[in-house]
Amino acid sequence: MKKKQFQETQSGELVELLERRTPSALEVAVNRKGIRAKNLLLALSDIGEMRSQRPAIAKPTVLIESAEIVGESRTSAKDMALTEALLAIARDVNITKPYHEVRASVLLDYLGITSVDRLVDSLTRIQSTSVKYDVRDFTAKKRYRRAVSLIQFMIESDLAGPKASKAIRDKIERGSSILRFSVPEVVREVFVLPKPYTWINLCSVSQFKNKYSNGLYQLLAVKAGHDQRYRTPLVISAQDLAIKLGWSHARAKPFNAALFLQRVVKPALEDIRACVEEFDVIFDEPERDSSKHGRPLEDLKFWVLVKQNHLLSSSALKGKKRQKVGTQLRTRVTLPDSIHPQEWLPSIDAISRVSHQLREANPFSLGRIAGENRRRPMTLALAWRTTLDAIVANPDVQVSVDLTGHDILSALDNPYIGVDRIFEQWALSHRMGLSYLGVPVRTSIKPLPTPQRLPPEKMFLHPVSYGSLARMESYANDLQVYKNDNGLYSHQTLVEAFANLDHVWRAISNAAPAYVKLGGLTKAMAMMSKAHPVRMRHTAKNIVEAVWSEDFEKIEKIMKAIFANEKKLFGHPVTGERYKDPTPKSENSFAFMPITEGEAEAMATGTGALTNFG
Numbered sequence: 001m002k003k004k005q006f007q008e009t010q011s012g013e014l015v016e017l018l019e020r021r022t023p024s025a026l027e028v029a030v031n032r033k034g035i036r037a038k039n040l041l042l043a044l045s046d047i048g049e050m051r052s053q054r055p056a057i058a059k060p061t062v063l064i065e066s067a068e069i070v071g072e073s074r075t076s077a078k079d080m081a082l083t084e085a086l087l088a089i090a091r092d093v094n095i096t097k098p099y100h101e102v103r104a105s106v107l108l109d110y111l112g113i114t115s116v117d118r119l120v121d122s123l124t125r126i127q128s129t130s131v132k133y134d135v136r137d138f139t140a141k142k143r144y145r146r147a148v149s150l151i152q153f154m155i156e157s158d159l160a161g162p163k164a165s166k167a168i169r170d171k172i173e174r175g176s177s178i179l180r181f182s183v184p185e186v187v188r189e190v191f192v193l194p195k196p197y198t199w200i201n202l203c204s205v206s207q208f209k210n211k212y213s214n215g216l217y218q219l220l221a222v223k224a225g226h227d228q229r230y231r232t233p234l235v236i237s238a239q240d241l242a243i244k245l246g247w248s249h250a251r252a253k254p255f256n257a258a259l260f261l262q263r264v265v266k267p268a269l270e271d272i273r274a275c276v277e278e279f280d281v282i283f284d285e286p287e288r289d290s291s292k293h294g295r296p297l298e299d300l301k302f303w304v305l306v307k308q309n310h311l312l313s314s315s316a317l318k319g320k321k322r323q324k325v326g327t328q329l330r331t332r333v334t335l336p337d338s339i340h341p342q343e344w345l346p347s348i349d350a351i352s353r354v355s356h357q358l359r360e361a362n363p364f365s366l367g368r369i370a371g372e373n374r375r376r377p378m379t380l381a382l383a384w385r386t387t388l389d390a391i392v393a394n395p396d397v398q399v400s401v402d403l404t405g406h407d408i409l410s411a412l413d414n415p416y417i418g419v420d421r422i423f424e425q426w427a428l429s430h431r432m433g434l435s436y437l438g439v440p441v442r443t444s445i446k447p448l449p450t451p452q453r454l455p456p457e458k459m460f461l462h463p464v465s466y467g468s469l470a471r472m473e474s475y476a477n478d479l480q481v482y483k484n485d486n487g488l489y490s491h492q493t494l495v496e497a498f499a500n501l502d503h504v505w506r507a508i509s510n511a512a513p514a515y516v517k518l519g520g521l522t523k524a525m526a527m528m529s530k531a532h533p534v535r536m537r538h539t540a541k542n543i544v545e546a547v548w549s550e551d552f553e554k555i556e557k558i559m560k561a562i563f564a565n566e567k568k569l570f571g572h573p574v575t576g577e578r579y580k581d582p583t584p585k586s587e588n589s590f591a592f593m594p595i596t597e598g599e600a601e602a603m604a605t606g607t608g609a610l611t612n613f614g
Contacts, residue, residue: 034058034197035092041102043202044085044110050203057088058197060190061225062135064218070130070147073211073246078111079122079129080214081206083150085110088202090183095191104177110206123179126150129246135190148184198222204276212264213271215245220272223304224279234302238286241265241300257286257297265300280305305418322352323359325377333381335445338477340388343419344412350420351377354427380427382442383434387426390437397437400429456548460511465504469544472497476540494536498529508547508555516552524562531569 037043037055044050075083085107090100108119132147183191198221205214223234238257242250247264249256269283282303289298325333325348334348355376390397391405398404403426411422434441452474455466475494505525509518528539539558546554562569 034191035088036199037092040088040092041106044089045106046109047112050110050206055088055202056199057084057091057202059087059200059218060193061196061198061222063133063187063190064198064222066134067215068132068244069215069246070132071246072248073129075125075129075150075211076122077208077211077213078113079125080211081202081208082107082111082122083126084200084202084205084214086151086181087183087187090181091191095183095188099180099182101178101180104179107179112206127152133186133190135186135193148186150184152182152184196225198225201276201278204278207275208271210267210271212245212247213268213275216241216265216268217272217276219244220279220281220302220304223302224306228306231304233284234304235299237299238265238297261286261297277307279307321356322349323356323373323377325352325355329377332445333377337385340385340392344388346381346384346419346423350423351380354424355380357428378445381445383431384423384426385445386434386437386439386442389439389442393439398432399437400426400431402429453544453548456550458550460550461504461507461547465507466547468497468501468504469547472501472540473544476537494533494540495529497540498525498536501525508552512552512555516556518552518556518559520563521555521559524559527562527566527569532571535569 035055035057037053039049039053040055042049043053043055086100086102087095089102090097093100104116104119108114108116111119111122113119127149129150130147131150132145134143134145136143198218200218200221204217208214208217219234219236223231226232238260239250239255242255242260242264245264247260249259265283269281272281282305284301284303286297286300289296330348333351334345336342337345355373358376358380359373387399387408391399391408395405395409399408408422408426411417412419452470455463455470459466472494475497502522502525505522509521512518525543528536531539539562542558543555546552546558
C-alpha cells in the first residue's frame with residue numbers, strides 16, 4: 001500500500017497530495033466524441049452547412065472490414081446514407097445509450113426528399129437488412145460474432161402504415177415528429193473499444209447514387225487512412241467483395257465475376273470518383289488466370305491515392321505558406337505540354353508553395369530581388385520542363401546533388417509519391433545548372449518544335465501531298481488545347497488543315513483497293529474540321545500514321561467512326577465539354593498552307609520533286 005504524501009501550505013496546513021490517475025484506453029474510447037462537425041444536426045439539415053462543415057464519423061475499422069450483408073441487399077443508396085447519419089447522431093450524443101431520438105424533418109432534409117412515405121419505406125428496409133460482424137476483443141477475451149439489423153426503430157403504427165395520414169405528414173413537415181431508434185448492442189460495444197477508426201464523410205455518402213458505393217467507399221477509406229509509406233492496395237477476390245456488398249448473385253454457382261464487375265464495381269467506382277474529395281481510386285483491370293480451371297479472374301486490386309490537400313493534417317497545412325500568383329501567370333505556368341504528359345507537371349499549389357520557400361529577403365526594397373521573387377513561379381516551371389527533357393533523353397543524367405533522372409522517373413511512376421512531392425524535393429535541393437543537362441533550355445512555356453515526318457520510301461501519293469499531311473501532323477503535335485482570353489481554343493491552323501486538304505483525301509480514296517470503300521473520306525474530314533480540338537488532334541495523328549503505313553483498312557475504320565459519332569464530335573472525348581467555333585472560316589482560307597506555282601504544275605503533270613516540305 002502506498003504511503004500518503006502531504007504538502008504544507010503557506011498558512012501552515014497540511015494538504016494530502018492525490019495521485020494523478022492516467023485514464024485507461026477504454027475510458028478514452030468511451031469519452032471520445034468521434035464526430036467532425038461544429039453542429040451535426042445543422043449540417044444534416046442544411047445542404048450549405050453540409051458542404052461547409054463536411055461532417056464525418058469515426059467508424060471502427062473492424063466494423064467495416066468484418067461487415068457482411070446477410071443475403072441480398074435490398075437497401076438503396078439513400079438507405080445507406082441514412083444509416084450512417086443515424087450512427088453519427090448516436091455517436092455525437094452518447095452511443096452507449098440504449099435509445100436515441102431525432103426529428104424526422106432532419107432526416108428528410110438530409111436525404112433531400114419531401115415524401116413521408118419514402119422515409120417510412122427507407123426505415124423499413126434498413127430495419128429488415130441484417131449484417132454479420134466478426135469482432136474480437138482480446139483485452140476482455142470476447143468475440144462478437146452475430147447478425148443484427150443495421151438500425152432498430154420504434155415507429156408508431158400510423159407512421160409505419162402503407163400511407164401516412166395527412167396529420168402525421170403535417171406534423172413531420174413542422175418538425176415536431178420525433179423518431180426513436182436504437183443501435184445494435186454489438187455495434188455499441190465495438191464503438192467504445194480502443195480500436196483503430198476510419199473517418200467516413202457523410203457529405204460524400206449522401207451524394208451516392210449506387211447502393212453498392214457506400215460499402216466499397218468504406219473499404220477504400222480504410223486504406224486512405226493508412227500512412228502513405230506503408231499504404232498497400234485493397235486486394236480482394238470478386239466473390240468476397242460481392243458477398244460483402246450483398247450482391248444478389250454473390251453465392252451463385254458458378255460465380256459470374258465479369259457480370260459483377262460490369263454491374264456493381266464499375267458503376268460504384270464512377271460514383272466514388274464523382275462524390276469523394278479525399279482520395280482518388282485507380283482500379284487495375286483483373287486478368288484471367290489461365291493456370292486454373294475455367295480461367296477465373298484474378299483478385300481485384302484498388303489503389304487509393306490520397307489527394308494533396310489531405311496528405312497533411314490541418315495544422316500542418318496552415319504552416320505551408322504560398323506565394324500569391326496572379327491569374328495570368330497562373331494560366332501560363334500550368335499550360336499543358338505536348339511532349340510530357342500532364343501527370344508530370346506540378347500543380348500551381350506546389351509551385352506557389354515552393355516559390356514561397358525559395359523567396360529572397362528584400363530589406364532594402366531592391367527592385368532586382370523583388371522582380372526575381374515575382375518571376376520565380378515561371379522560372380521554376382521552365383526549369384522543371386527543361387529537366388524533364390533532359391531525363392527523358394538521358395535517364396542517367398545528374399539533375400541535382402541527390403537526384404538523378406532515374407530517381408525522378410521512378411517517383412513520377414509511383415502513385416504514392418506523385419509529381420508535386422518530387423518537384424518540391426528537386427526544387428529545394430542543390431540543383432545542377434540547366435546548361436549542364438545537355439538539352440536546349442526552355443525560355444517560354446511552349447512545346448518544343450516537333451520535327452516533321454519524312455515521306456516514306458514507297459509512296460502512293462504525290463510528294464506534295466505527303467508534305468501537307470506531315471504539316472498537319474506537326475500542327476496536331478504542337479497544338480496547345482487551352483482557352484484564350486475570349487474562352488476559345490487556339491487551334492485554327494488544324495481546323496483549316498482538315499477543311500482544305502480535299503485533293504489529298506480524294507487521292508487517298510482513288511488509291512485504295514477495291515475491297516476498301518473510302519467514298520465518304522472527304523466528307524468525314526470536312527466534319528472533323530468542326531470537331532472538338534482534342535478529337536481533331538487524335539484523328540490527325542491516326543490518319544497520318546495510317547497513310548504512311550498504307551493501312552487503308554484503318555483509314556476506313558477512322559472514316560466510319562467519324563460518321564458513327566457525328567453527334568459527339570463537338571464534345572471532349574472524356575468530359576463531354578463542348579466548345580464554340582472560334583471564327584467562321586472564309587472560303588479562301590487555304591493561305592495557311594500555300595502551294596507554289598511549281599508545286600501546282602508538278603501535281604498537275606505528276607512530275608517534280610518534293611518542295612516546300614516543312
